[in-house]
Amino acid sequence: MPNALDFTKELISCRSVTPADGGCQELIAKRLGAIGFETETIVSGPANFQVTNLWAIKRGSEPKGKVLAFAGHTDVVPTGPLEKWTTDPFIPSERDAHLYGRGAADMKTSLAGFVVASEEFVKQYPNHKGSIAFLITSDEEGPANDGTVIVCDLLKQRGQKLDYCVIGEPTSVTQLGDMIKNGRRGSLSGKLAIKGIQAHIAYPHLGRNPIHELAPALSKLVSKEWDRGNQYFQPTSFQISNIHAGTGANNVIPGELALDFNFRFSTESTPDQLKGELERILSETGLEFEIAWTLGGEPFLTGDGALAGAMRESIMAETKVSTELSTTGGTSDGRFIAKICSELVEFGPVNATSHKIDERVALNAIEPLKNIYRRVLEKLIA
Numbered sequence: 001m002p003n004a005l006d007f008t009k010e011l012i013s014c015r016s017v018t019p020a021d022g023g024c025q026e027l028i029a030k031r032l033g034a035i036g037f038e039t040e041t042i043v044s045g046p047a048n049f050q051v052t053n054l055w056a057i058k059r060g061s062e063p064k065g066k067v068l069a070f071a072g073h074t075d076v077v078p079t080g081p082l083e084k085w086t087t088d089p090f091i092p093s094e095r096d097a098h099l100y101g102r103g104a105a106d107m108k109t110s111l112a113g114f115v116v117a118s119e120e121f122v123k124q125y126p127n128h129k130g131s132i133a134f135l136i137t138s139d140e141e142g143p144a145n146d147g148t149v150i151v152c153d154l155l156k157q158r159g160q161k162l163d164y165c166v167i168g169e170p171t172s173v174t175q176l177g178d179m180i181k182n183g184r185r186g187s188l189s190g191k192l193a194i195k196g197i198q199a200h201i202a203y204p205h206l207g208r209n210p211i212h213e214l215a216p217a218l219s220k221l222v223s224k225e226w227d228r229g230n231q232y233f234q235p236t237s238f239q240i241s242n243i244h245a246g247t248g249a250n251n252v253i254p255g256e257l258a259l260d261f262n263f264r265f266s267t268e269s270t271p272d273q274l275k276g277e278l279e280r281i282l283s284e285t286g287l288e289f290e291i292a293w294t295l296g297g298e299p300f301l302t303g304d305g306a307l308a309g310a311m312r313e314s315i316m317a318e319t320k321v322s323t324e325l326s327t328t329g330g331t332s333d334g335r336f337i338a339k340i341c342s343e344l345v346e347f348g349p350v351n352a353t354s355h356k357i358d359e360r361v362a363l364n365a366i367e368p369l370k371n372i373y374r375r376v377l378e379k380l381i382a
Helices: 004-012 024-034 103-126 149-160 210-223 269-285 306-318 363-380
Strands: 037-044 051-058 067-075 094-095 098-100 131-137 162-167 179-181 187-194 237-245 258-265 289-297 324-326 341-347 358-360
Touching: 004 024, 004 098, 004 103, 004 363, 024 037, 024 051, 024 103, 024 131, 037 149, 037 289, 051 149, 067 103, 067 187, 067 363, 098 103, 098 363, 103 131, 103 358, 103 363, 131 149, 131 363, 162 306, 162 363, 179 306, 187 210, 187 269, 210 237, 210 258, 258 269, 269 289, 306 363, 358 363
Parallel strands: 067 131, 067 162, 162 341, 179 324
Antiparallel strands: 037 051, 051 131, 094 098, 098 358, 179 341, 187 258, 187 289, 237 258
């Protein structure tokens, strides 16, 4: 069997730009099937955006034993301009003590580590008490409508709960093991439409300028303290991403304004609280407005329990690095898995080059990463 490095190279060689899987899951399922996993492919989504998902499980010797799932995604973001890459992004290349290729950091090295760790664990503990599962999708970098959320709904219908889940997102900052994620903030987006009255700019009394009318409310929104966060989460943030008004002419008062914004929110706030407070501020300034809301995901948090403890101990044993628990960064598929799983953490290689030109992972981190995953299996389900 190829080692973690060789299998990472195999996966990078699969051209799996979202939502394509590129054959990655077939390679993974074949190896898992060889060591006793039941594997199931779940295809979802419209014909022009088909998503491939893999659910696999190897039952433990104890019927009521714990279930530990490895979760992740085989899809990668587009490469960007090929001429800016030093080598072909889908031909893995070793140089400067790194492995280069699209998905090297996010997250094919983790996927290879999951598989090889499971192979080594099953060989060493053929009668392991707990169960090992895999939940893999090709729709994490895209809309995420037909990936992990679909599989989680299916598992919920079947009554399949997970006790522990390790997601292989690249969480390390400067060296392998210095950070794991034990939660993520929620994401709430809105599209705000403000109505004014279009008029000639020389006759402002005949119009109503939505830009001017928004200004007082905007000042309040950007300076407001939504909450103070807590020991695990940063305070909730409000950010504007896009704003547009006007016809393009410099002599016309715009008749409407469109603004996109986003909350990244902690467990100290709820979506309904944030919606209500924002709408109150807008109403108090007399604006005529409409908002289309989109809840990208609720915040989730795993305390410093058995899984976080096992991960921290495994990192220390393998790398001598003292890890930090964090909830920083964007959303992840953990927001779906947390609904059917008791404890969840994210851990993977250094994140610095994810989604970038010449994405890479340190060669000397690949085996230790796999070993950390195996140690967690040993601590929790052997």
